[in-house]
Amino acid sequence: MNKSDFEILAVRDLLLHNQATGKSEKIEITLGKPYWVEDGISAACPLVIDGLVGRVPDIVGIDFMQALQLALSLVENILQSVQDEKSVHWPDGEPYSDGSEAT
Numbered sequence: 001m002n003k004s005d006f007e008i009l010a011v012r013d014l015l016l017h018n019q020a021t022g023k024s025e026k027i028e029i030t031l032g033k034p035y036w037v038e039d040g041i042s043a044a045c046p047l048v049i050d051g052l053v054g055r056v057p058d059i060v061g062i063d064f065m066q067a068l069q070l071a072l073s074l075v076e077n078i079l080q081s082v083q084d085e086k087s088v089h090w091p092d093g094e095p096y097s098d099g100s101e102a103t
Contacts, residue, residue, distance in 0.1 A: 005046070006032035006033065006035075006046040007032060007033040008030055008031070008032060008033070009031045009032055009033045009034075010030075010031045011028065011029065011030050011031070012028075012029040013026060013027070013028055013029075013091050014026075014027040014028075014029070014079075014088055014089065014090060014091070014096055015027065015088070015089045015090070015091060015093070016051060016052070016082065016086050016087075016088055016089075017086055017087045017088075017089055018085075018086050019086070019087065024089070025051055026050075026051055027049065027050065027051035027052055027088070028048075028049075028050040028051060029047075029048070029049050029050075029075055030046075030047070030048040030049075030050070031045065031046070031047055031068070031071060031072070031075075032045060032046025032047065032048075032058075033045075033046075034064040034067045034068055037060060041062075042060055042061070042062060043060070043061055043062070043063050043064045043066070043067045044058035044059060044060045044061075044067055045058060045059045045061070045064075045067035045068055045070070045071040046058050047059055047071045047074065047075070049075065049078060052078060052082065053078060056074070059071040059074060079096065
C-alpha cells in the first residue's frame with residue numbers, strides 16, 4: 001500500500017539534517033483519513049513517513065480520535081528518536097518543534 005491507497009487528511013514537510021555530512025533530506029509525513037476497521041469498535045489511520053520509515057501499518061484505535069492521536073504520537077516518537085544522530089527542521093531551516101512544549 002502507498003499514499004494513493006488512502007484519502008489524505010494532512011501533509012507536513014520537514015528536513016532531516018545530518019551534521020556530519022552537512023546534507024539535508026526531505027521528510028514528508030502524510031496522515032490519512034481514519035476509517036472503521038470494525039464499525040463502532042475500532043478505527044485505523046493510515047500513515048506514511050517518507051524519508052525515514054515509509055509506509056507503516058495503519059494505526060488502530062477505538063475510534064477516529066484515538067487512531068489520529070496514536071498516529072501523531074508515533075510520528076513524534078520517530079522524529080525524537082532520529083534526533084540523537086541528526087536534527088529535524090522546518091523547511092525554512094528553523095529547528096522543528098511540534099508545538100507541544102510549554103513556553
